[in-house]
Amino acid sequence: MKLNELTAHRLHEMLINREVSARDITEAVFNRIDEVEDELKAYVRTTKDLAYQQAEEVDQKIQRGENIPPLAGIPIALKDNICTKGVHTTCSSKMLENFIPPYDATVVEKIKENSAVIVGKTNMDEFAMGSSTETSAFYPTKNPWDITRVPGGSSGGSAAAVAADETIVALGSDTGGSIRQPAAFCGVVGLKPTYGVVSRYGVVAYASSFDQVGTITKDVTDCALLLNVIAGHDSNDTTSVKREKVDYTKALIDNVKGLKIGVPKEYFAEGLDPEVEKAVLESVEVLKSMGAQCEEVSLPHLKYALPTYCIIAMAEASANMARYDGIRYGYRTPEASDLIELYKKTRSEGFGNEVKRRIMLGTYALSTGHYDAYYLKAQKVRTLIKQDFEEIFKKVDVLLAPVTPDVAFRLGEKVDDPLTMYLTDSLTVPANIAGLPAISIPCGFKEGMPIGLQILAKHFAEATLLQVAYTFERNTDFHRRKPNYKGQEGGKN
Numbered sequence: 272m273k274l275n276e277l278t279a280h281r282l283h284e285m286l287i288n289r290e291v292s293a294r295d296i297t298e299a300v301f302n303r304i305d306e307v308e309d310e311l312k313a314y315v316r317t318t319k320d321l322a323y324q325q326a327e328e329v330d331q332k333i334q335r336g337e338n339i340p341p342l343a344g345i346p347i348a349l350k351d352n353i354c355t356k357g358v359h360t361t362c363s364s365k366m367l368e369n370f371i372p373p374y375d376a377t378v379v380e381k382i383k384e385n386s387a388v389i390v391g392k393t394n395m396d397e398f399a400m401g402s403s404t405e406t407s408a409f410y411p412t413k414n415p416w417d418i419t420r421v422p423g424g425s426s427g428g429s430a431a432a433v434a435a436d437e438t439i440v441a442l443g444s445d446t447g448g449s450i451r452q453p454a455a456f457c458g459v460v461g462l463k464p465t466y467g468v469v470s471r472y473g474v475v476a477y478a479s480s481f482d483q484v485g486t487i488t489k490d491v492t493d494c495a496l497l498l499n500v501i502a503g504h505d506s507n508d509t510t511s512v513k514r515e516k517v518d519y520t521k522a523l524i525d526n527v528k529g530l531k532i533g534v535p536k537e538y539f540a541e542g543l544d545p546e547v548e549k550a551v552l553e554s555v556e557v558l559k560s561m562g563a564q565c566e567e568v569s570l571p572h573l574k575y576a577l578p579t580y581c582i583i584a585m586a587e588a589s590a591n592m593a594r595y596d597g598i599r600y601g602y603r604t605p606e607a608s609d610l611i612e613l614y615k616k617t618r619s620e621g622f623g624n625e626v627k628r629r630i631m632l633g634t635y636a637l638s639t640g641h642y643d644a645y646y647l648k649a650q651k652v653r654t655l656i657k658q659d660f661e662e663i664f665k666k667v668d669v670l671l672a673p674v675t676p677d678v679a680f681r682l683g684e685k686v687d688d689p690l691t692m693y694l695t696d697s698l699t700v701p702a703n704i705a706g707l708p709a710i711s712i713p714c715g716f717k718e719g720m721p722i723g724l725q726i727l728a729k730h731f732a733e734a735t736l737l738q739v740a741y742t743f744e745r746n747t748d749f750h751r752r753k754p755n756y757k758g759q760e761g762g763k764n
């Protein structure tokens with residue numbers, strides 16, 4: 272297999288055995304980018320010079336006989352809403368097209384401290400608002416499994432880049448499913464950690480009480496390695512949680528004997544594609560045969576999750592978008608006769624339709640006379656949904672569910688129909704509403720397109736979640752299959 276097709280843990284072994292250099296790996300990734308990027312468009316920008324410089328530093332360390340951390344020399348792609356000092360961070364928006372942050376997000380600092388090699392910034396839905404990467408102000412990204420289909424969103428660029436072997440690992444952000452849904456659509460592993468486990472400092476805010484940075488990788492081991500790097504308390508983020516450092520690789524145990532799995536019936540409601548349902552239920556059987564105990568459970572308020580999410584997320588989005596006024600930073604209209612006109616024209620010209628729609632709906636939900644009926648009500652329902660999960664997790668260790676009602680849809684299919692687009696998030700938003708950790712791993716195929724299995728656990732139980740995911744991966748082959756896109760060799764990682 273080519274170097275860019277391998278996992279981070281395999282490449283780490285090769286690096287410390289001096290079978291390859293960090294430069295070789297970086298080169299393999301950039302060759303692949305040259306080969307496919309014109310068509311796939313997973314990146315907004317690549318950072319070749321920075322990458323080679325970082326790779327060189329790792330090679331020197333190895334030559335000096337120094338120990339290197341697990342992700343040293345490993346190429347990583349960053350979603351373009353994560354601030355990178357001196358490197359454009361656009362959120363795939365015209366508003367930030369020329370924005371160069373003067374500082375690194377905390378997660379980027381951590382990536383650099385661990386000597387990973389930053390390959391570039393990935394395409395996304397504008398300000399992370401969307402489910403297909405089609406609301407990007409620049410261009411849509413394609414799904415390497417079928418280039419007529421979407422890669423999912425909003426972290427579609429990161430997921431497509433990992434699936435097409437244009438990077439080894441990637442970071443995304445997940446407000447309502449934006450890591451898990453594209454991971455499912457692209458047949459890779461995507462983890463949204465518990466709210467507060469990963470710092471949001473330097474990550475451009477969409478809906479602050481949901482946003483969480485997480486990992487997109489080729490397998491569960493790489494997921495644990497990358498989570499080890501990005502997790503941890505940060506005094507720059509008031510919502511970051513102080514907890515003892517966990518080594519998530521300790522959770523990589525191929526055993527689920529005695530673990531209790533809940534299958535929440537509301538996740539299998541109307542609208543779920545029968546083949547997706549079948550794949551997920553077969554996955555439950557796999558874990559059962561490994562000794563897990565399974566039972567059907569119920570989350571009575573789950574049917575309110577999507578409307579609750581939409582109201583709160585849009586309300587928070589409208590507040591977060593207020594800072595783009597043409598004064599402080601970002602796009603400014605070239606012509607305006609007074610201040611109000613400057614605001615209006617800047618925001619009309621700088622934001623795309625989806626962002627504008629959410630600012631309007633969010634402002635409406637927060638306005639006097641509507642606040643109680645919408646925003647306040649949604650907050651109350653949020654509590655009820657949280658309580659449903661708390662009750663369930665007294666009885667079971669994890670929940671198994673589909674990630675999406677169906678596999679990746681076609682480019683253009685839903686982009687003019689926001690309601691149908693929002694419905695694709697119905698199974699991912701509950702974890703964000705309750706702040707729970709959740710992962711998507713490959714569990715089957717429909718018409719050649721990957722299907723994702725979602726595993727949810729209680730707050731801070733990433734280890735349990737990884738253990739179940741790892742056991743499933745060890746005993747199945749879904750993660751080994753590659754899209755077979757433009758010369759991918761596939762096979763064993």
Ligand code: GLN
Nearest residue numbers: 399401445446447448449
């Ligand atoms: N698709 C969802 C939305 O548009 C989730 C987006 C996200 O997680 N960033 O709100």
